[in-house]
Amino acid sequence: MPRDTHLSPHPFDRLRALLAGVAPGAEPLDLSIGEPKHAAPDFITAVLAANAREWTRYPPILGTEEFRAAAKAWLDRRFALPADRVDADTMILPLSGSREGLFLLAGLAVARRPRPDPVVAFPDPFYAVYEGAAVAAGAEPVGLDAGVAGLPDLDALGADTGLCGRLCLLYLCAPSNPQGAIADIGYLRRAVELARAHDFLLVVDECYVDLYDAEVPGSVAQVTGDGWANVLATHSLSKRSNVAGLRAGFAVGDPAWIEAFRSLRLYGSAGMPVPVQAVTAALLNDDAHAAHNRALYRAKFDMLDRVFAGLPAYRRPAAGFFVWLDVGDGEAATRRLWAEAGVKALPGRYLSQPRPDGTSAGDPFIRLALVHALELLEPGLVRLRQVLDGAAPGRTDGAAA
Ligand SMILES: Cc1ncc(COP(=O)(O)O)c(C=O)c1O
Structure with a gap:
């Protein structure tokens, strides 16, 4: 019998459905998608213009x-x-x-x-x-x-x-x-x-x-x-x-x-x-912009090391720009992070195959893409940490909400 070739709902469609009707609890910060936000090298404009006849x-x-x-x-x-x-x-x-x-x-x-x-x-x-x-x-x-x-x-x-x-x-x-x-x-x-x-x-x-x-x-x-x-x-x-x-x-x-x-x-x-x-x-042909790009990501991971210090599940990744974080229940955490901190994460469940019982190895995780500039990212990650710690974002006394 031919196999079913229907695609399952895409992770970003599932995320949209998960957060439908939930208002962000703070200035929204989207860490769900690995879309780079650092500037592209300026020289691409001149190269495109020089090749416009093509x-x-x-x-x-x-x-x-x-x-x-x-x-x-x-x-x-x-x-x-x-x-x-x-x-x-x-x-x-x-x-x-x-x-x-x-x-x-x-x-x-x-x-x-x-x-x-x-x-x-x-x-x-x-x-x-x-x-x-x-x-x-x-x-x-x-x-x-x-x-x-x-x-x-x-x-x-x-x-x-x-x-x-x-x-x-x-x-x-x-x-x-x-x-x-x-x-x-x-x-x-x-x-x-x-x-x-x-x-x-x-x-x-x-x-x-x-x-x-x-x-x-x-x-x-x-x-x-x-x-x-x-x-x-x-x-x-x-x-x-x-x-x-x-x-x-x-x-x-x-x-x-x-x-x-x-x-x-x-x-x-x-x-x-x-x-x-x-x-x-x-x-x-140009390696300088790639080295600069790497340095920007390193600085953000240095910042994250401080913000996530003491979070047992956090490990600084060796490469890439994602954090894969065990938060117990990825979907529940994603809803809470959006509602309370305005931070959009991606539940690990959407990147993992369901087992026969409906659970998946990705269930406990969220994925965070550290794509935004450090100055934008840091306050959002501080709010995220507060939510994960059970403190209300905005409170500085660390008291559980
Ligand atoms: C693991 C991996 N492979 C491939 C791609 C596709 O990248 P692109 O189509 O932009 O080259 C992505 C994009 O997010 C990715 O995360």
Whole structure:
């Protein structure tokens, strides 16, 4: 029987329903969505203007030479890759934001790796697109527990030959959303070995790879010295360069999968307009703005360390810009935080697969996106802390309300 391909309600729709009719208890501060608020680099305006004549063109699906060269140069520089690791002509594909690429890849993987009862797997908690893509592709979506540590246990996956035999695609997210965990090189190597041993496509979503604290995250590109067979990575400019509205990213990896993906995209994707490709190339060629961006996030986490001091569930994340916080009951806390502190969080339940009894591993958590400027963020987080501590925001005596 064909599998149900109806998408479940999106996390942001569920959040809207949860908070419908609830008035914010203070100046609203939306921490539910990971939409960057730092400024994008000024130079993008000049690059767009200089390429204005190119709006007449249909976007070349493989990208301009300039785009592909910039993507390769960034990968080589950022991950210290040998010059022959990435071939700019056959291994790079522009994406109009990495979301659309991640979504389309599930259908491609299910079609190219036919299995009697196909599975698309991903970490749980997850970026909602992985689950939606699995469902839309007609595969069974399987969340692999990633816990607060942030990465699923690959040895458990490898031992489950029943699951591996049905697997068409495994998404990994490194650094992870929402926990901000960094995958070490050994972990990434093990993932590649599994993808080869069981012949599934491994897609490593590296969209947070340039937002990090003390430890610098690596890439799956660093463990493909013996070739990229069955491996793709996706990258995004949205968070690195604060240009979520530009819709700019790319995929890199296995030339056979890139060719199949190119062909699919030639039929169905919007393509990345040439002026946008020019801006993306300019952003990839500049590391200074990314370093500045990182410093802004570090300062906010320094502030959060103070505001959340003594909160047992708080851990400063190693990368990314989210906080994944155990508050007991994520949905109840989200309602209370909005009603009492004007802070909009996202319940962890909406990023986690329901178990047969209706509960999920994400139930106790909320996710907070530290996207706003520090000055805006701090008073909201102070109010949030007061609510979590059971004190009424605005009172300074710490007395329980
Ligand atoms: C884990 C993860 N992957 C991919 C994306 C998609 O980013 P974009 O489509 O802007 O490149 C996001 C955006 O929030 C994300 O959190």
